[in-house]
Amino acid sequence: MAGIDDILPNARDNLRKAAEMEAQKAAEYMKKRQAAEAEKKELLDRLSKPSGVSDEERMKRAAAIINRAVANGLTEVEIARFSNKLFTDKGRAINQMEAGWEETLTGLPKELYEFWKKHLEPRGYHIKFQIADWPDGMPGDVSMTLMWR
Known part of the structure; x- marks a missing residue:
């Protein structure tokens, strides 16, 4: 028969896991935001230069x-x-x-x-x-x- 520790994690472990998940979400968000900012900067750089269109x-x-x-x-x-x-x-x-x-x-x-x-x-x-x-x-x-x- 499974013990209580196998069925129900303690509250501290749940808090740690939730914090890890939040940190992972924040890291993913920052990565996407940095990529979007880099893309925006590249577009502004391109639009600020001559287009080369005749x-x-x-x-x-x-x-x-x-x-x-x-x-x-x-x-x-x-x-x-x-x-x-x-x-x-x-x-x-x-x-x-x-x-x-x-x-x-x-x-x-x-x-x-x-x-x-x-x-x-x-x-x-x-x-x-x-x-x-x-x-x-x-x-x-x-x-x-x-x-x-």
Whole structure:
């Protein structure tokens, strides 16, 4: 016949096992969080550098996005959303609608703005940058919308 120690562990052993399980969960969480942070940093690094996309390729992409939006009856389309870290002031000038806000653009947002200015604005397209979300009450991502109304 099995003894009580074989059937029912003592309370101290249960507490130790629960603490070990919590520590394991915390370690797994931190590992996932560090991986996500590394991935986010790599993405920001990539977006802050020249994309290498030619104007010809970018025009094809823009035409595909615009044509699909028009076919769906839209007069505007969000074409990108960026971390506010890609703006020299973290999006403050955009939020305040200050003159010269475009000077705060860096990396891919700047590339897309310059493409619009050179190729799309002369064809009647408008662009809008705005704060897209407010985590903890602070400006978060910046949305870039192309409009043709």
